[in-house]
Amino acid sequence: MNNTDPTSFQSILAGVKKLREQNGGQERSQQQKQIPTVTNTNKTENIPVRPPEPKRTVINSFNQQRVPQQNSNSDDPNKKRPYVNHGPxxxxxxxxxxxxxxxxxxxxxxxxxxxxxxxxxxxxxxxLIKGRSVLFLTLSYHKLYADYLTRRMAPLSKDDNNILIFVVDGPNSEETLTDVTKMCMFNGFTLLVAFNFEQAGKYIEYLNSA
Known part of the structure; x- marks a missing residue:
């Protein structure tokens, strides 16, 4: 006669079943880890992942950015710079x-x-201003000695880089200015008309500083 306690036997069976279920779950988990990844082509492929491209800055006339020049000496504080003379x-x-x-x-x-x-x-x-020959004449003197300007221009007419500073110091200058302008054109002179001696002096200062 079997004196096994069915309650105890059932408890053992339940324990064995529970152990089997636990062991079976662990085996399935290990098998799933070992199964290779299957793609549509039934092959396992290790596709390299490309790193994201760096963001490029667009340089245009709106953002006013410039490509820096690769000059190793540009930021050197000890580098000697060329001397520029801004004097007279x-x-x-x-x-x-x-x-x-x-x-x-x-x-x-x-x-x-x-x-x-x-x-x-x-x-x-x-x-003589920076190699340019300059003649000076007033309206009143030209009216007194009409041939004076012709004689003064003659030895310089071979060069077309000459200047005549003509001071209008009297009335009725239109006709005289027309004649003087023609003489300058045919003898290689640039005509600068001034209406006082101060303005004539400013012409010389400007020509010497330009």
């Missing part, structure tokens, strides 16, 4: 025949000095 221009050469000219009293912002003809060296300009 060269000295203006003034013919000694201009000593009584009131224009000279207005040359306050430029350097100038007298020169004179010596021996066989004849000076034909009244002022």
């Amino acid at each position: 221009g060269k000295t203006v050469l003034v013919n000694t025949t201009q000593k009584e000219n009131p224009l000279l009293d207005n040359l306050k912002n430029t350097n100038w000095r007298y020169v004179t003809s010596k021996g066989g060296t004849k000076i034909y300009y009244d002022y």
Whole structure:
């Protein structure tokens, strides 16, 4: 006669079943880990993942950005920079025949000095500014000596880089200015018309500083 307690036997069976279920669950979990990934082509492929491309900055005329120059010496504080001279221009050469000219009293912002003809060296300009020959004439003097300007222009006419500063110091200048303009055109002179000696001096200062 079997004296096994059915209650106890059922308890054992239940325990065994529970153990089997636990072991079976662990085995299925391990099997799932070992199963390779299956794609549509039934092959396992390790596709490399490309890193995201860096964001590119668009350079245009709106954001006003510029590509930096690759110059290793650009930021060197000890590097010597080229010297740029922003001082006044060269000295203006003034013919000694201009000593009584009131224009000279207005040359306050430029350097100038007298020169004179010596021996066989004849000076034909009244002022020499950076290699450019400049003649000076007033309306009143031109009316008294109409041929004076023609004689003064003749030795300089071979060069077309000359200047005539003409001071209008009297009335009825229209016809005279027309004649003087034609003479300048045919003899290679640029005509600068001033209406006082101060303005004439400003012309010389500007030409020497330009």
